[in-house]
Amino acid sequence: MPRKRGSTNAITSAAAFILLEVAALAMLGSSSTMKDIWFNRASMRVNAFLWGAAENMRNHFRLETQNDSLAALNAALEARLRQYELREAGMEEKSHEVFLNDQRFRYIPATVVRMGRGTAHNYVIVNKGQEDGIRPQSGIITSDGVVGIISAVGRRYSYGLTLMNPNVTISTRIGQAGVDAPLRWDGRDSNTAVAGDIPPHYDIAPGDTVRTSGFSSIFPAGIPIGTTQDSRLVNGSSRQVDVRLFQDFRSIHYVTIVENLDSDEILALEKNATSGES
Amino acid sequence: MKGGTYILKCALFIIAQAVIWNCCNFTQYLTVTFLPAIILGMPVRQRPVLSMAIAFAAGLAADFLCGAPLGLSSAALVPAALVRRGTIRLVFGNEILVARREELSANRQGWMKMAMATAMLTMLFLAVYIAIDSAGTRPLWMDAVKFAASAAVSIPLSLPIADTLCTDADSRWK
Numbered sequence: 001m002p003r004k005r006g007s008t009n010a011i012t013s014a015a016a017f018i019l020l021e022v023a024a025l026a027m028l029g030s031s032s033t034m035k036d037i038w039f040n041r042a043s044m045r046v047n048a049f050l051w052g053a054a055e056n057m058r059n060h061f062r063l064e065t066q067n068d069s070l071a072a073l074n075a076a077l078e079a080r081l082r083q084y085e086l087r088e089a090g091m092e093e094k095s096h097e098v099f100l101n102d103q104r105f106r107y108i109p110a111t112v113v114r115m116g117r118g119t120a121h122n123y124v125i126v127n128k129g130q131e132d133g134i135r136p137q138s139g140i141i142t143s144d145g146v147v148g149i150i151s152a153v154g155r156r157y158s159y160g161l162t163l164m165n166p167n168v169t170i171s172t173r174i175g176q177a178g179v180d181a182p183l184r185w186d187g188r189d190s191n192t193a194v195a196g197d198i199p200p201h202y203d204i205a206p207g208d209t210v211r212t213s214g215f216s217s218i219f220p221a222g223i224p225i226g227t228t229q230d231s232r233l234v235n236g237s238s239r240q241v242d243v244r245l246f247q248d249f250r251s252i253h254y255v256t257i258v259e260n261l262d263s264d265e266i267l268a269l270e271k272n273a274t275s276g277e278s
Numbered sequence: 279m280k281g282g283t284y285i286l287k288c289a290l291f292i293i294a295q296a297v298i299w300n301c302c303n304f305t306q307y308l309t310v311t312f313l314p315a316i317i318l319g320m321p322v323r324q325r326p327v328l329s330m331a332i333a334f335a336a337g338l339a340a341d342f343l344c345g346a347p348l349g350l351s352s353a354a355l356v357p358a359a360l361v362r363r364g365t366i367r368l369v370f371g372n373e374i375l376v377a378r379r380e381e382l383s384a385n386r387q388g389w390m391k392m393a394m395a396t397a398m399l400t401m402l403f404l405a406v407y408i409a410i411d412s413a414g415t416r417p418l419w420m421d422a423v424k425f426a427a428s429a430a431v432s433i434p435l436s437l438p439i440a441d442t443l444c445t446d447a448d449s450r451w452k
Binding site: 009012013016017020021023024025026027028046047114116117118119120121123125166187188189190 | 299300302303304305306308309325326327330331333334337342343344345346347348349350352353356357360410411412414415416420
């Protein structure tokens with residue numbers, strides 16, 4: 001009799017274990033799409049409320065550093081403005097002007113409320129939401145480069161995946177050669193990423209600047225992301241290059257949300273094309 | 279009484295875990311956790327099914343509070359709850375569960391045994407957690423370094439927490 005009870009207990013435990021593990025893994029597997037459902041929105045609100053206050057307090061002590069960096073940024077912008085006034089528009093400036101004057105994009109300043117940095121799936125919560133006109137699939141940038149992509153939008157807050165997340169890939173263009181390559185985080189440091197799928201015959205020189213290509217509807221072309229470092233052949237068929245990011249993810253406080261005003265039209269076109277093919 | 283005290287302490291430690299995960303981003307190579315100590319600190323004769331349900335809920339609460347992908351901690355904590363009784367039987371002996379019917383305590387059973395049980399559950403949790411968290415994105419050596427560093431920090435931290443949760447003052451000496 002005790003043996004029978006023991007085996008029943010073992011079967012019950014095994015069944016409960018399998019059930020709970022499957023439930024946990026199913027939640028985990030659909031976590032990126034689940035970010036838009038009420039449970040995750042509640043989690044986002046709770047996080048913004050709980051940790052926003054702590055982040056604000058921490059930022060208060062960083063004000064001096066922030067002021068210094070803003071002053072430096074101001075000086076750099078002034079210098080750049082003067083440079084533009086004096087120089088003839090070369091190829092590089094032209095591409096940058098496209099980014100600055102690109103009327104297809106709207107820029108909304110926002111403050112980081114919460115930022116995860118310690119795991120493999122890092123995220124950012126900003127203090128702008130639907131009420132401010134933010135929509136999913138908008139880009140998050142700073143003056144130092146790309147931060148991430150908005151994935152869920154609440155009434156007053158938005159949740160985004162940072163570049164330090166394996167689910168985020170950014171279309172980039174490398175250096176003078178203008179090689180296009182998808183860039184994603186290497187999972188190691190907060191300041192390095194990897195650009196891959198480069199044809200093997202391209203020789204990537206260390207120190208080349210990596211910018212957004214503008215091929216996706218999320219980011220405008222020409223936003224600087226980082227500089228190239230070592231490159232290597234992968235399986236003999238493509239080249240991979242390490243990229244040192246300009247963006248320091250440890251000290252982000254202010255960001256800019258970039259929204260493509262034509263994204264609805266682009267998505268509708270893509271949808272029509274896909275449904276037409278099938 | 280033990281159950282009520284345990285739930286209260288458990289809730290406090292889950293909040294503390296969320297604070298650590300939110301406010302202390304040391305490095306990519308370190309995950310500081312004492313969630314397995316919460317599982318070890320459950321009443322000794324708790325049924326495994328209930329232990330796993332509590333582990334699932336505790337993991338979900340921790341993920342919810344710190345904005346991690348939901349289900350990550352639960353997926354790692356449920357196996358720790360499954361092997362909890364086996365670990366106690368292995369480390370402390372069978373009589374603690376059957377004959378003496380007393381709760382775990384580092385003072386009574388010894389810090390070495392407590393450390394061993396805590397280490398076993400923490401390492402199981404970390405192995406599953408790190409494997410799922412970095413699935414398909416990081417090389418094995420990075421996971422191994424993270425596992426070693428996290429275990430080295432988390433086990434000493436978990437030990438007093440497990441003892442706090444386990445100690446039953448009413449039945450200190452039998």
